Amino acid sequence: MAVESAGLSPVEAFALVGVIGVGAQWLAWRIQMPAIVLMLLAGLIVGPVTGVFIPSRDIGDLVGPMISVAVAVILFEGGLTLNFHALQDAAKGVRRLVIIGAPLGWLTSALAVHYGAGLGWGASAVFGGIMIVTGPTVIAPLLRQARLSRRPAALLQWEAIVNDPVGALAAVLAFAAVQVLATNSDASDAAVHFFSGIFFATLTGLLAGRGIAYAFRRGLVPEYMKIPVLFVVLLGAFALTDRLMHESGLLAVTVMGLVIANAQLPSYEELRRFKEHATILLVSGVFILLAAGLKMEALLALDLRAVLFVLLVVLVARPFTVMVALLGTDLPMKERVLVAFTGPRGVVLMAVAGLFGERLVGLGIADGAAIGPLAFALVASTVVINGFGLTPLASLLGLRAAEVPGVLLVGGTRLTAGLGAALQKAEIPVLITDMNLGRLRLARAEGLPVFYGDILSEAAESQVEFIGFSTIFAATDNDSYNTLVATDLAPEFGRDKVWQLPRDKSESQRHSLPVTLGGRRLGDGRTYHELEALLIQGWTVRTTKLTEEYGFEDWRNDRPESVLLCEIPAKGDLRLVAPESKTVPAAGSKLIAISPPKADAA
Numbered sequence: 001m002a003v004e005s006a007g008l009s010p011v012e013a014f015a016l017v018g019v020i021g022v023g024a025q026w027l028a029w030r031i032q033m034p035a036i037v038l039m040l041l042a043g044l045i046v047g048p049v050t051g052v053f054i055p056s057r058d059i060g061d062l063v064g065p066m067i068s069v070a071v072a073v074i075l076f077e078g079g080l081t082l083n084f085h086a087l088q089d090a091a092k093g094v095r096r097l098v099i100i101g102a103p104l105g106w107l108t109s110a111l112a113v114h115y116g117a118g119l120g121w122g123a124s125a126v127f128g129g130i131m132i133v134t135g136p137t138v139i140a141p142l143l144r145q146a147r148l149s150r151r152p153a154a155l156l157q158w159e160a161i162v163n164d165p166v167g168a169l170a171a172v173l174a175f176a177a178v179q180v181l182a183t184n185s186d187a188s189d190a191a192v193h194f195f196s197g198i199f200f201a202t203l204t205g206l207l208a209g210r211g212i213a214y215a216f217r218r219g220l221v222p223e224y225m226k227i228p229v230l231f232v233v234l235l236g237a238f239a240l241t242d243r244l245m246h247e248s249g250l251l252a253v254t255v256m257g258l259v260i261a262n263a264q265l266p267s268y269e270e271l272r273r274f275k276e277h278a279t280i281l282l283v284s285g286v287f288i289l290l291a292a293g294l295k296m297e298a299l300l301a302l303d304l305r306a307v308l309f310v311l312l313v314v315l316v317a318r319p320f321t322v323m324v325a326l327l328g329t330d331l332p333m334k335e336r337v338l339v340a341f342t343g344p345r346g347v348v349l350m351a352v353a354g355l356f357g358e359r360l361v362g363l364g365i366a367d368g369a370a371i372g373p374l375a376f377a378l379v380a381s382t383v384v385i386n387g388f389g390l391t392p393l394a395s396l397l398g399l400r401a402a403e404v405p406g407v408l409l410v411g412g413t414r415l416t417a418g419l420g421a422a423l424q425k426a427e428i429p430v431l432i433t434d435m436n437l438g439r440l441r442l443a444r445a446e447g448l449p450v451f452y453g454d455i456l457s458e459a460a461e462s463q464v465e466f467i468g469f470s471t472i473f474a475a476t477d478n479d480s481y482n483t484l485v486a487t488d489l490a491p492e493f494g495r496d497k498v499w500q501l502p503r504d505k506s507e508s509q510r511h512s513l514p515v516t517l518g519g520r521r522l523g524d525g526r527t528y529h530e531l532e533a534l535l536i537q538g539w540t541v542r543t544t545k546l547t548e549e550y551g552f553e554d555w556r557n558d559r560p561e562s563v564l565l566c567e568i569p570a571k572g573d574l575r576l577v578a579p580e581s582k583t584v585p586a587a588g589s590k591l592i593a594i595s596p597p598k599a600d601a602a
Contacts, residue, residue: 008052012058013059014059020046035141071250077278112316122181123365126368132170149465169247175356202252209258212256234253287347306373338399405469416443416475417442466492474500486518504529546586546591565592
C-alpha cells in the first residue's frame, strides 16, 4: 500500500520527474536494458507503491494537458523521421500494414479485449482501436539495440509512427458510436463531425508543414528563431484541430512532421536532432507521469483474465493481423515473422487509453475504469517481451545488420585497406567508402566490402546499413572532409564513437579548423601524410594477441616504434586508441598496429 505523504510542490514534482526519467534512461544505457522498463518501474515505485509522487495531487489539473502536448511533440518528431527515400522496398509492406493491418488489428484487438479481459463490446471497441498503435517511442530504442536489417527496421518504424494517429482516430470513432448508442443522439451528426475533423486535421497539418518549409527555405525566419517558430506552429496546429475533434490533433502534427521531413530543407538535420533531444525528455516525463498516476487498487484488480488478454494480443491478434496484411507481398517469411512478433506499446497507448477510459466511465460504462490498468499491463508486458526478446529473435532469423558492431572506414587508402583487412580477419564487420572509385582498388583487392560515393549523401542513407556499425573512422587525405564527416555523424554514432586522423599542423591560425569540430584523434598523433609515408616505406598493419606470458609491456618493448590503432578485448567491443590513452590492454586482447618491417620479421 502507498504511504501517506504531504505531497510535493509543483516545482519539486517537475524536478523529481526529470531526475527519475532521465536517470532511468541513462542507467538503462549503462546496463544495456530497455529504458522503458526502468522508467515504468521507477514511476510505479514513486507513485502507487510509496505515494511520494501522485501527479493528480502534486501537479493538479495540468497533468492531462501536459501529457497531450508531450504526445503531440513525440508524434511530430516521429513524423520528422519518415523520409520517403528511406522506404524503398518496404513501401508496399508499410501500405499493407496501415491500410489492411490497422482495421484488422482493431477487430482482433477488440476480440482479445472482450474474450480475454471480459470487457463489454463498447469498451472493447474503443480500447481495440487504441491498441492499433505499436509505440514509436519504444520501437526506436529497440531498433538501435537490436541492429536490425534495413527493411524490417523500416517496416516497424513506419508502422509505429503512421498507425499512432490512426489508432487514436479509431478510438474516437468507436467512442462516438458508443456515445450515440448510450445517449440516443443523431448518428449522422456524429459521422459528419468525425470525418470533417479528419479532413480539417489533415489539411491543417499539410498547410502547417508546407508553410514552415516555404518560410525556412526562403529565409523568412532567421536561424536562431527556427526552433521557436516550429514549436509555436506545432502547438497551434495541435490545439486548433484538437478543439474541433479530440485526438485529431495527433493526425495533424504527424502529417506536419511528414511534410517537413520530405521538404529537403537545408536545416532539416538541426531541426530533427533538436526534436530528438526534446523527445527524450518528454518520453521520460510522460512515462513517469503515467506510471505514477496509476492507482494501486486498480493494479491489484488485474487478475488471470488480464494475463489471458495479454497472451491473446501478443500470440494471436498481432501475428494474425500482420500475416494477413502482408499476404501477397514479396517479403521473405522470416521478415514477416519478425514483424508479427514485434509489437511493443508505449506512451500514446497509455495516454489515450487513460483519457478514453475516463470518458467511458462518464457515459455510465463501468468497464471503462479497467482500460487504464489493462493498458499498463499490455505496455509493461510487450516492452519486457520485445525488449529482451527482439535481439535473440532477430539473430535466430538472421535479420540483424551485424551480430558484432562494425567499423565504418571513410577513405580508400593504404591505411584503411590494411586496417579493414585486420578487422575483418578478427571477424569485425567493416565497410570502406570513398567518392573516388580508383581509391577503392586496394580495399577491393583485399576482398573488403566497399561503398562508392559520399558517406554523407542520400544515396548512402538508403544503401548503407548504418545501424550495423557502431564506430566510424574518417581517414581520407582531406582534413576538412574528415572533420565534416565526424561532425555530421557524431550525433548518430555518439561522439565517443567517431574518430578521425590527427589534422596536419598549420603554422597560421587562419588555416586551422576549430578544435571543437570533428571527432576523436586516432593513433599516436601522426597525420595522414606521415602514416602514408610509413606504409609506402614498407610498414604494415599487423595484429598481435596478448597472453599471460606476453603482455602489453612486452609488446611495446619489442615494437617501440609501432603506432597502436585499436584493441579488440577478449570480452567486449572494439576499442580504438587515442594518443592520450593510458589504458593497458589485458591478456587475451588483440592489438592492431602499424609496425615497421623489422617488427614484422621479428
